[in-house]
Amino acid sequence: MQIVETGPDDERFAAWCEVWAATQRADRPGEAPRPASDHVALGRRLTTPGGSVAGTHRAAVDDGAVVGALRLLLPQRDNPSVAHLDVAVSPASRRRGIGTALLTEGVRLAAAAGRRSLVAEVDEPGPDTPGRAFARAHGWTCDLQETRRDLLLPVPGERLAALEAEAVAASAGYAVVTWRDRTSDALLDDRALLSRRMSTDAPSGDVPVGEEDWDAARVREQEEVTLARGRTVLSAGALHDGRLVAFTDLHVPLARPERASQSGTLVLREHRGHRLGARVKIAVLRELAATLPAVRRISTYNSDGNRPMVAVNEALGFRPAGRLSTWSTRL
Ligand SMILES: CC(C)(COP(=O)(O)OP(=O)(O)OC[C@H]1O[C@@H](n2cnc3c(N)ncnc32)[C@H](O)[C@@H]1OP(=O)(O)O)[C@@H](O)C(=O)NCCC(=O)NCCS
Structure with a gap:
């Protein structure tokens, strides 16, 4: 070999x-x-x-x-x-x-x-995944455990309407916008800040990874790579005084659109507590139903400690479908 x-x-x-x-x-x-x-x-x-x-x-x-x-x-x-x-x-x-x-x-x-550090993810559809035993055998440490949850579409209209009514009532003063593939120039810097915060605020356990350096050019680079990978991205965001303060992204592989994945969702710290996470997710689900009805299932991954996001997902109807663990070793 x-x-x-x-x-x-x-x-x-x-x-x-x-x-x-x-x-x-x-x-x-x-x-x-x-x-x-x-x-x-x-x-x-x-x-x-x-x-x-x-x-x-x-x-x-x-x-x-x-x-x-x-x-x-x-x-x-x-x-x-x-x-x-x-x-x-x-x-x-x-x-x-x-x-x-x-x-x-x-x-x-x-x-x-x-x-000096190596990081790897192990997909764990069920117990006894070889990747876990392999990482352990090599003395790596498990730094983060996430649960994958899947949502089967379509979501019943009454469920979506009830959650949306609650979220809208709790978020007066915020407007929702949606876009596909390309963030508008006006929102680009705000979108970069949201990605930067994603790298520090999303629970990451003990994974030895620090803040990512995002600016407008990196957002554009990411958009281009995602399109080149054959994916389309539906996004929704919340605006406050014209600034983007929350977002969610949903990736759909165009060759096989049955299964989409929720890639990131974040509300800036100072705007939390207004159900904006639920609001942007509902907005993107509505956009998905209207523009990409071939999608049958959405997968998302949450750390078990991320209670607010798990609660939003469970309320929408996401159900556990395996685990994902992140491992690391020092060189
Ligand atoms: C994990 C993976 C890469 C291991 O490849 P592999 O060629 O079988 O690994 P090795 O033969 O070098 O195994 C080394 C040791 O890991 C452990 N191990 C590997 N697979 C195992 C399994 N299914 N059950 C228990 N232990 C296992 C054993 O200790 C093994 O040594 P042994 O065979 O002498 O007992 C392979 O199973 C795989 O591709 N899995 C899916 C992708 C993945 O999870 N990647 C891991 C990212 S860290």
Whole structure:
């Protein structure tokens, strides 16, 4: 078995993407895996100089076949001591040390890039996920546990109307706006601040990651990458005195729009307590029903300690559908 460099323009990259698809099909048989085009677009972003995140890819090749995949992400604008790592091994090739070999390579690459912490996520559709046992076996610590919740659409109209009436009554003085894919120039700086706050205010347990450095240009970069990944994004926000003080984003993969994911929701600290989280989520659900009715299910992830957000989601009808854990190690 050899570990070789690969990337979006390498002939092995399709097989590299297939390792992820096979892993997802094995772990969550009812769900379509991420299309290869998504990995390609993300890979291009990582390997194009000047972006806010750089990165590199490695393939584990055994007897000419790609059986394992590693992606290392290196934040460029903030978190200079952190690297994020994704590793997967084809289900048919597991328990032969390939995951360990890729992890060792990831540690070497991260250290060579001057990073001191490595962070990785483990999707846990049920108990006994291999990723958890693997991370433990390598002495990583579990820093954050989140529950995935799914909402089946459509949401009954009465439920939405009742929640909306409560939220509107509690948030007099705030107006709601929605947009798709491109934040208006007028709201761009405010949207950047919301992303910055997202990196500090969303519960992140003991994950060794600090504040992210966001500005208008980075919001635009993110929008472009998301479109290149074949996703459309519906957003809703709350305005106070013309300033954007809350947002929610919903990502829909255009090739397979059945399943959307709620990517981020935040209300600025000084505007909390007015049910704005519920208000923007309801606004985006209404927009979704009107413009993308093919979406059947929305997934969202919340830390178990994030009571306000979990309460909003439960009231909307989101129900538990597995877990996601975040692990780290010091180099
Ligand atoms: C986690 C994963 C990468 C492991 O790949 P692998 O090639 O099977 O890993 P290794 O053979 O190097 O396993 C190393 C050790 O991890 C532990 N381990 C791995 N899979 C395990 C499982 N299913 N049950 C219990 N322990 C397990 C064992 O201690 C194992 O050593 P052993 O085989 O000598 O007992 C693979 O299962 C996978 O792709 N899972 C889905 C993606 C994922 O969760 N990635 C983890 C991100 S950190």
